Amino acid sequence: MRVKNFSLTFGLELFKAFSDEARVRILFLLHQEEEMCITDLEHILDFTQTKTSRHLRYLKNTNLVSSRKVDQFVYYRIRNQTRDVITQIFQYMNKDTTLLKDMETFRILYSNRELAVWKLHHQNKPSSR
Structure with a gap:
């Protein structure tokens, strides 16, 4: 289900979410990467972990973001119901x-993570020399 028309209450929550730089940055990363872990x-x-958690909790409570453990x-993603609206907003911010x-x-x-995983898997293998 996508949001085609939304209520005043939802609109106010959406604009409150976009009124904070930290939340906009989190939403942008989630929008670009589909899903991200809180530690990333x-x-x-x-x-800090506290600041990140506080903003993610706010975004979850406004139903903009969902999570799975x-x-x-814990991985967070933008809810399908709000993806269209958020995508339209970020079209105007994509060069920030x-x-x-x-x-x-x-x-x-x-x-760097991919390189570390590759090294981990290949350092214990015998060389072919």
Whole structure:
């Protein structure tokens, strides 16, 4: 189900969510990457765990974001019902330097993680020399 028309209450909650820079940055990362773990958001945004959790709780309470737990990790994503509206808003913000810097930080952290996993898997293998 997608939001085609929404109530005044939902509109107010949506604009309140977008009135805070931290929440906009979190939503942008979730919008770009589909789903992210809270620890990744903390590292990318250089936020404390408390600050990140507080903003994610706010976004969950306004029904903009949903979560799922896998082992000890919690993953967050933008709810399907609100994705269209959020996508339209971010079309006007896609060249913002802060948001682009956050995405670059994510790419660096992700590539470093991939490199670390590769090294871990390949360091114990005997060489073919």
